[in-house]
Amino acid sequence: MQIKNRITELFNIKYPIVLGGMVWVSGWKLAKAVSNCGGLGLIGAGSMKAELLAQHIDKFRKNSTKPFGVNIPLLRKDSDDLINLIIEKNVEIVFTSAGNPAKYTDLLKKHRIKVVHVVSSVKQAKKAESVGCDAVVGEGVEAGGHNGIDELTTFTLITLLKNNLSIPIIAAGGIAHGSQIAASFVLGAEGIQIGTLFAAAIESSAHSNYKQAIINSGENDTTLAFRKIGLVRMIKNNLTARISEAEAKGATNQELLNILGEKREMRGIFEGDLNEGMLEAGQSAALVNCVDSVKTIFERLLTEYNASIDELKRG
Numbered sequence: 001m002q003i004k005n006r007i008t009e010l011f012n013i014k015y016p017i018v019l020g021g022m023v024w025v026s027g028w029k030l031a032k033a034v035s036n037c038g039g040l041g042l043i044g045a046g047s048m049k050a051e052l053l054a055q056h057i058d059k060f061r062k063n064s065t066k067p068f069g070v071n072i073p074l075l076r077k078d079s080d081d082l083i084n085l086i087i088e089k090n091v092e093i094v095f096t097s098a099g100n101p102a103k104y105t106d107l108l109k110k111h112r113i114k115v116v117h118v119v120s121s122v123k124q125a126k127k128a129e130s131v132g133c134d135a136v137v138g139e140g141v142e143a144g145g146h147n148g149i150d151e152l153t154t155f156t157l158i159t160l161l162k163n164n165l166s167i168p169i170i171a172a173g174g175i176a177h178g179s180q181i182a183a184s185f186v187l188g189a190e191g192i193q194i195g196t197l198f199a200a201a202i203e204s205s206a207h208s209n210y211k212q213a214i215i216n217s218g219e220n221d222t223t224l225a226f227r228k229i230g231l232v233r234m235i236k237n238n239l240t241a242r243i244s245e246a247e248a249k250g251a252t253n254q255e256l257l258n259i260l261g262e263k264r265e266m267r268g269i270f271e272g273d274l275n276e277g278m279l280e281a282g283q284s285a286a287l288v289n290c291v292d293s294v295k296t297i298f299e300r301l302l303t304e305y306n307a308s309i310d311e312l313k314r315g
């Protein structure tokens with residue numbers, strides 16, 4: 001892959017391949033591994049308080065001189081603290097998600113921080129562009145974790161974004177093979193973001209049970225739950241069975257919140273409780289077959305990408 005485009009220029013990286021910010025998964029080690037391979041590693045602040053995030057930023061910098069970013073889900077009650085820390089620590093790249101991009105983009109841009117917002121519809125993307133974001137991640141409903149209520153697939157969303165935006169687009173959702181990277185570029189994306197595939201990598205801080213659950217997942221093993229209180233894609237288990245039953249019976253928001261309880265993500269992803277934890281993962285889990293190092297994954301993605309481009313050229 002030899003690509004120079006607005007995304008490689010924006011982040012000063014070799015390959016326009018981004019590690020998505022992931023709760024309980026993408027700490028400094030995974031981010032470092034991706035950045036050292038020439039991509040952009042994001043530290044996922046979604047499961048960190050400001051103090052812990054500071055440690056991850058410091059550790060990344062001690063171990064790598066490559067560019068990196070931080071993902072901040074804006075629904076966090078302490079998002080002010082996280083944003084202030086980013087500014088204080090001179091972090092150069094921020095990916096915001098799950099909230100209003102108008103909230104912090106201006107402030108971050110004043111500090112010369114590059115801001116990318118994660119969107120799941122054209123409406124959200126236009127908003128992100130209008131408030132000054134440098135790029136968007138267009139995330140389709142195949143993706144692991146929290147999803148947009150519009151449930152647009154990556155294939156449709158990226159094409160719509162390409163037709164409606166001027167700023168560069170990073171495609172996310174369902175990507176775990178180099179041919180899909182090539183396809184994303186054909187659709188008009190200038191970068192891609194990967195979650196599930198890297199969540200199962202050796203350097204991911206997730207529990208080995210969770211990684212194995214990804215490996216074991218086939219094409220029908222993830223589901224979308226909690227449409228009423230915040231859509232999430234995760235691997236099917238006892239918890240998702242109870243949620244679907246409750247949703248089919250028309251459970252109220254409060255009843256669903258009671259089932260959700262607290263710390264389900266930590267329980268599933270970090271502590272490895274396969275029955276009662278939330279095992280956030282995307283449909284691409286079906287394409288992930290072993291726990292590999294990020295370096296091996298990168299080499300495979302690039303080989304697959306190059307083979308796809310050669311095949312296209314051959315016609």
Ligand SMILES: Cc1cc2nc3c(=O)[nH]c(=O)nc-3n(C[C@H](O)[C@H](O)[C@H](O)COP(=O)(O)O)c2cc1C
Nearest residue numbers: 020021022023046097143144145173174195196282
């Ligand atoms: C375990 C897990 C946790 C995630 N946590 C976050 C998060 O904290 N913030 C965020 O913006 N996206 C989060 N995501 C979404 C990823 O950043 C990424 O956009 C998505 O996984 C891409 O789709 P894929 O899983 O098909 O590769 C998470 C995804 C997974 C699988």
